[in-house]
Amino acid sequence: MKLLVTFSRKKGSKPIIAQVVRDTGVLINVERAIIDSSEGEALIDVPDDQCQLVRDTMISLGATVHLLEHGISVNESECIDCGACISICPREVFSLDADFKLKVAEEKCVLCGKCIEACPQQALMLPL
Amino acid sequence: MHKSIDQINERIRDGTARVVTAEEMPAIVAELGEFGALKEVDVVTTGTFGAMCSSGAFLNFGHAEPPIRMERIWLNNVEAYGGLAAVDTYIGATQQSDTLEEQYGGAHVIEDLVAGKSVELRASSRGTDCYPRRTITTDLLLEHFNQAIMCNPRNAYQRYNAATNSTDRVLHTYMGVLLPNCGNVTYSGAGVLNPLSNDPKLRLIGSGVPIFLCGALGMVVGEGTQHSPAGGFGTLMVTGDLKEMSQDYLRAATMTGYGVTLYVGLGIPLPVLDLDVVRATAVRDEDIPVDLLDYGVPSRSRPAIRKVSYAELRSGAVEMNGEEVRTSSLSSFRKARQVAGELKHWVETGKMQLTLPTRLIDSKKPVKPMHQSVKGPRVLDIMDRQVASIGEDEEITTAAKKLLKGETNHLPVINSDNILVGIVTTFDISKAVANPGKAHLVKDIMKKKVITTTPDEAVDIAVQKLEKYNISALPVVDGGHHVIAMLTAINLGKLFGGRWLK
Numbered sequence: 001m002k003l004l005v006t007f008s009r010k011k012g013s014k015p016i017i018a019q020v021v022r023d024t025g026v027l028i029n030v031e032r033a034i035i036d037s038s039e040g041e042a043l044i045d046v047p048d049d050q051c052q053l054v055r056d057t058m059i060s061l062g063a064t065v066h067l068l069e070h071g072i073s074v075n076e077s078e079c080i081d082c083g084a085c086i087s088i089c090p091r092e093v094f095s096l097d098a099d100f101k102l103k104v105a106e107e108k109c110v111l112c113g114k115c116i117e118a119c120p121q122q123a124l125m126l127p128l
Numbered sequence: 129m130h131k132s133i134d135q136i137n138e139r140i141r142d143g144t145a146r147v148v149t150a151e152e153m154p155a156i157v158a159e160l161g162e163f164g165a166l167k168e169v170d171v172v173t174t175g176t177f178g179a180m181c182s183s184g185a186f187l188n189f190g191h192a193e194p195p196i197r198m199e200r201i202w203l204n205n206v207e208a209y210g211g212l213a214a215v216d217t218y219i220g221a222t223q224q225s226d227t228l229e230e231q232y233g234g235a236h237v238i239e240d241l242v243a244g245k246s247v248e249l250r251a252s253s254r255g256t257d258c259y260p261r262r263t264i265t266t267d268l269l270l271e272h273f274n275q276a277i278m279c280n281p282r283n284a285y286q287r288y289n290a291a292t293n294s295t296d297r298v299l300h301t302y303m304g305v306l307l308p309n310c311g312n313v314t315y316s317g318a319g320v321l322n323p324l325s326n327d328p329k330l331r332l333i334g335s336g337v338p339i340f341l342c343g344a345l346g347m348v349v350g351e352g353t354q355h356s357p358a359g360g361f362g363t364l365m366v367t368g369d370l371k372e373m374s375q376d377y378l379r380a381a382t383m384t385g386y387g388v389t390l391y392v393g394l395g396i397p398l399p400v401l402d403l404d405v406v407r408a409t410a411v412r413d414e415d416i417p418v419d420l421l422d423y424g425v426p427s428r429s430r431p432a433i434r435k436v437s438y439a440e441l442r443s444g445a446v447e448m449n450g451e452e453v454r455t456s457s458l459s460s461f462r463k464a465r466q467v468a469g470e471l472k473h474w475v476e477t478g479k480m481q482l483t484l485p486t487r488l489i490d491s492k493k494p495v496k497p498m499h500q501s502v503k504g505p506r507v508l509d510i511m512d513r514q515v516a517s518i519g520e521d522e523e524i525t526t527a528a529k530k531l532l533k534g535e536t537n538h539l540p541v542i543n544s545d546n547i548l549v550g551i552v553t554t555f556d557i558s559k560a561v562a563n564p565g566k567a568h569l570v571k572d573i574m575k576k577k578v579i580t581t582t583p584d585e586a587v588d589i590a591v592q593k594l595e596k597y598n599i600s601a602l603p604v605v606d607g608g609h610h611v612i613a614m615l616t617a618i619n620l621g622k623l624f625g626g627r628w629l630k
Contacts, residue, residue: 080177080379080391080460084304086444087312087456095444100462118305120179120381120389120458 001051002031004111006041007063017042020057026050031110043068043110070127071109072116074102078123085115085124129166129402136170136399137481145170147397147475149468150326150409157410165406171475171482172409174326175340175395175467176318178459179381181302182282182353183390184220185238185370188274189249191215196261198251202226203237210251214259218279221380221390233388235380238278241270242342242373276370278341282352284394286324286362287418290315290436290455292448295424297596300385304458306423310433313420313446313455318464319413319438323396324362326409332398333364334485340395340471341366343374345480348396350487356495364489366394377467393463395471399482414439420446426589428497507590508583510622511604511613517542520549520571527570528557538601540611541574547609550574580605581615587623590615 007016021028026046033042046054055065072093081102086094091108094115116124139145146169148156153172157165187208189198197214201207205225208217221235240247246267255262270276292313293299293306300306304314319325327333337348346368355363377393398409418441419432436446442461445452474480516534518527520541527539531554541550552574560573567573581590581602590602594617604613 081462082178082460083457084314085456087314087454088305088307096461100460100465117300117384118456120304120383120391121379122382 001046001048002068002110003044003046003051003055003058004041004066004068005044005058005063006039006066007061008039009035009037014061016058016061016063017044019061020054024050024053024057026054028054032112068111068127071106071111072104072113073125073127074104075123075125078121080121080123082120084118084120088115088118090114129163131166131170131399131401133399133401133482133484136401139170140475140478140481143476143478145475147171147173147472149465149472150174150321150398150411151465151468153326153409154320154412157406162403162406162410165410166400166403169400169406171472172326172398172400172405173395173468173471173475174318174323174398175321175393175464175469175471176284176323176459177377177391177393177463177467178316178318179302179383179389180280180283180285180392180394181222181389183238183278183280183392184218184234185276185278186212187217187219187276189215189217189268189272190274192261192264192266194261195259196251196253196264197256197259198264199253200251202250203234203247204232204240205248205250206232206234206237208234222388224388230382230384230387233380233382235388235390238370238390239375239378239380241276242370242378243375244269270371273371277367278344278346278370278373279349279365279367280352280392281365282354282363283366283392284323284352284364284396285317286322286328286357286360287319287416287438288316288361289418289432290420290441290446291423292420292433292453293424294422299423300383301423302383302386302389303423304383304456305385310422310448310453313436313441313448313453314458315418315436315438315441315455316458317418317438318459318461319416319442320411321461321464321468322416323394323398324357324364325411325416327396327398327405328357328360328362328408328491329404330357330362330489330491331408332401332405332484333396334488336486337396337483338480339366339368339397340377340393340467340474340480341368341373342378342393343376343470344368344370344372346394348485351489354495355489355493357489357491358494361495362489362491377463391460393467395467397471397475397480397482399484412439413437413442420448426592505587505623506583507581507585507587507604507615508613510587510619511583511615512619513613515540515603515611515614517611518552518570519544520569520574522570524557524560524568524570524573527552528561531557536614536616538603538614538616540578540603540614541570542611548578548580548603548605548611550576551578551603578603580609582606583612587620591620 291303349365352363
């Protein structure tokens, strides 16, 4: 499952992700992270059965955690199935099916948002 | 064997005409042979659905009381042409809103009207004896117009070159988002279903021929602007009644960083008169090549990296420099199929009968580039030929003295062969002085990646480099990479001295 973790770095810079890995023993896959001097945001992928454990540990260390149930969403009434998003996506989320209709492998999405500006119809949106 | 247009129309009226799409035709010809296909098939329908920037609509508002001769006209804050007498206008698809810029434009006004939404008209006038009114504001629905006639000067390109980007930056173009270092390829066009690719000799498509235009019964006006069938890039001017159109086949769009455009669904039925028509309509995606162009080169003649066919483009990836690069279509093949399918239904049910052109379109002419009587300024017109440069093995202090003496902020760095190898700025020197460390020589602190220009380059291109890389000077180099001049932001001031800007 994918978790969006945000944390403040004001009170010292605790290595939250490293700490959680050590304390829980869960191998966390960091799919995307933006960390600067004052705050950080990381999108992590953890095994389903250990999600609650990771989540609770992160929260106890002062992070805010959102469970991401959805990847990028497609507004079906705007989408024209052109495929402009296909080659932009770094995770190969998009493809065309046999009928040339856009297919979205939501589970692969890391919510980077690169496809949003590539869509001529403004049919793509991030959840949250 | 030959079938006449009258025989085909008679079958359409009887409901016995055999109509197929251009996508189905190659297999039919392969199965039945050319002669068999001619006997079997009466009409081949084509279709395309893609961004067609050169589109718009003529609108007639009727007269207000008291009447106004509208001179400046806005629809939802998008300016429309005001040079067409009192109460007519032309709204162009790519015109952008004064307030929302690329998020809303003429294409959106047209789509909103077709979708049944109301659009605000604002217009102004000087006022005349016969038209005393000076301003008007009113909300209008499509039904309030006397005429709303789509007339698109350049639609239905026969094919379109594919695009990639060799630079190290993301480019935002009318060919969509192009990733750096040839990270993706974009293309547009319906290939096998494209109307002109199924009639490249323009025997069947010409003035007066009935077409499917955004869901309406439209018509070919004649050749489109930039029509260039000699190189396989024919275009059509088309028209149709906006009031009969459907949002299913007409969509406004924004190419981020480029602007507004209109996606148009357009299809043309082709009567299968003879073997030549059979052969032409048997065209497949693999038979239609286009050039893969490098949009990283900001010139009219972009270099072609290789030829690719629509079949390769549609496969999802093309090979470039030994690597598989993913492709994105900007036009919708699914929608193109729907257009060809809907048109097939129209002909089968007798909603549309066919005609031959009342006037043929030239099938051989090439397009000419713009005649430019005044050449724009080039770098050599404004560059500073006095160059202070420094050797890469010189001391930093020597560089500092040169900068002071030359009253400049940039020193190109050259090697023993006088070839440009780097650049140092006053900032680099200050940094080296403020943090004294191991660096003593120019080559220790210089920036090795130098953005350069050439004497022949257009100033506009050089200015784009200054802006994009956020720098204030460009060394001007010759073919051997020797620095022959500098172009700095200060030199650009010469442009405003009246020599180039009249």
